[in-house]
Amino acid sequence: MKRIFWSVVFLAxxxxxxxxxxxxxxxxxxxxLAAKADEVVKxxxxxxMLQFASKFMDNEGDEEGKRIIxxxxxxxxxxxxxxxxxxxxxxxxxxxxxxxxxxxxxRIVQVEHRSDQEHVEIFIKYVNNTAQGLVVLSEEPKELVLxxxxxxxxxxxxxxxxxxxxxxKTVHAPKKAATQSKPATAVKK
Amino acid sequence: xxxxxxxLKNALRREEPSGDFTARVLARVEQxxxxxxxxxxxxxxxxxxxxxxxxxxxxxVGGVVxxxxxxxxxxxxEVAREQVMLALRIAGTKVxxxxxxxxxxxxxxxxxx
Numbered sequence: 609m610k611r612i613f614w615s616v617v618f619l620a621x622x623x624x625x626x627x628x629x630x631x632x633x634x635x636x637x638x639x640x641l642a643a644k645a646d647e648v649v650k651x652x653x654x655x656x657m658l659q660f661a662s663k664f665m666d667n668e669g670d671e672e673g674k675r676i677i678x679x680x681x682x683x684x685x686x687x688x689x690x691x692x693x694x695x696x697x698x699x700x701x702x703x704x705x706x707x708x709x710x711x712x713x714x715r716i717v718q719v720e721h722r723s724d725q726e727h728v729e730i731f732i733k734y735v736n737n738t739a740q741g742l743v744v745l746s747e748e749p750k751e752l753v754l755x756x757x758x759x760x761x762x763x764x765x766x767x768x769x770x771x772x773x774x775x776x777k778t779v780h781a782p783k784k785a786a787t788q789s790k791p792a793t794a795v796k797k
Numbered sequence: 798x799x800x801x802x803x804x805l806k807n808a809l810r811r812e813e814p815s816g817d818f819t820a821r822v823l824a825r826v827e828q829x830x831x832x833x834x835x836x837x838x839x840x841x842x843x844x845x846x847x848x849x850x851x852x853x854x855x856x857x858v859g860g861v862v863x864x865x866x867x868x869x870x871x872x873x874x875e876v877a878r879e880q881v882m883l884a885l886r887i888a889g890t891k892v893x894x895x896x897x898x899x900x901x902x903x904x905x906x907x908x909x910x
Contacts, residue, residue, distance in 0.1 A: 649883065649887065651880045651881075651883060651884040653877070653880060653881065653884070657877055658881065660873075660874060660877055661874065661877035661878045661880070661881045662881075663874060664871070664874035664875055664877065664878040665878050665881070670878075670882075673881060673882060673885050676885065677881055677885075683881065683884045683885075685883075685884040685887055685888070687887055717895045717896075717899060719894070719895045719898040719899065721898055726894070726898075728891055728894055728895040728898070729895075730891075730892065730895055742888075744888055744891045744892060744895075746891045746894070753887060753891055755884065755887055755888040755891060757888060
């Protein structure tokens with residue numbers, strides 16, 4: 609009986625543990641950066657909150673967003689906008705990138721625009737050949753953005769993301785087959 | 798006169814009411830007049846009067862609390878909705894930026910070829 613009890617406890621702990629690991633941990637240094645930032649956006653919404661929010665998404669134009677979030681387990685956004693350049697360093701971003709090195713994560717897009725000093729990376733988490741998460745990590749001289757959409761999200765949803773919310777839809781997301789083998793990298797000098 | 802006719806005549810014969818019939822009818826009418834309606838009886842019973850007042854108070858307070866709770870939930874829901882839309886807008890902007898850069902690069906290489 610005791611063994612069964614401990615097995616159940618162990619199983620529950622590992623399930624909870626694995627669920628907790630799904631969320632990208634934001635380094636503590638980001639909190640210090642947030643104190644220096646001119647504009648801070650912090651969105652932390654788990655599945656429960658998303659379900660709650662979806663009940664109120666009945667306005668015109670909410671359909672696409674509602675369709676995307678009903679599948680997701682969570683949305684986590686950190687956006688820091690600074691007045692001056694050079695407020696953050698690579699050391700602030702490295703711990704996040706390290707979490708995206710696992711075998712489940714694939715970097716599907718890496719954009720480095722050197723003249724504008726933009727660096728955007730899009731990672732997708734594949735579990736059993738299905739996309740189970742999307743991370744966008746964007747660095748600009750005065751801006752640092754991390755977006756984590758946790759849960760089933762198709763690369764095709766990227767089109768919906770770019771086509772809605774007031775953003776014109778002009779280009780298409782890279783297809784999974786083409787991007788899984790080699791990340792699309794754009795480097796402009 | 799056959800037996801059936803006789804029986805009918807007997808059954809339908811005129812019968813005078815008893816002497817106190819009028820008095821009994823008038824007494825019953827008076828009694829009916831004096832009997833209070835069910836709702837006035839309800840409010841005259843002291844226990845029931847208080848119980849009714851308490852129930853009404855609970856209903857009114859409950860209604861107000863429910864309305865306030867609904868308004869609070871609606872406000873929270875709107876905030877949650879705004880947050881979701883903001884998060885998706887930020888994600889969409891960054892994805893769009895990356896897509897644009899990839900597209901620019903692709904266009905450039907196509908032109909070169």
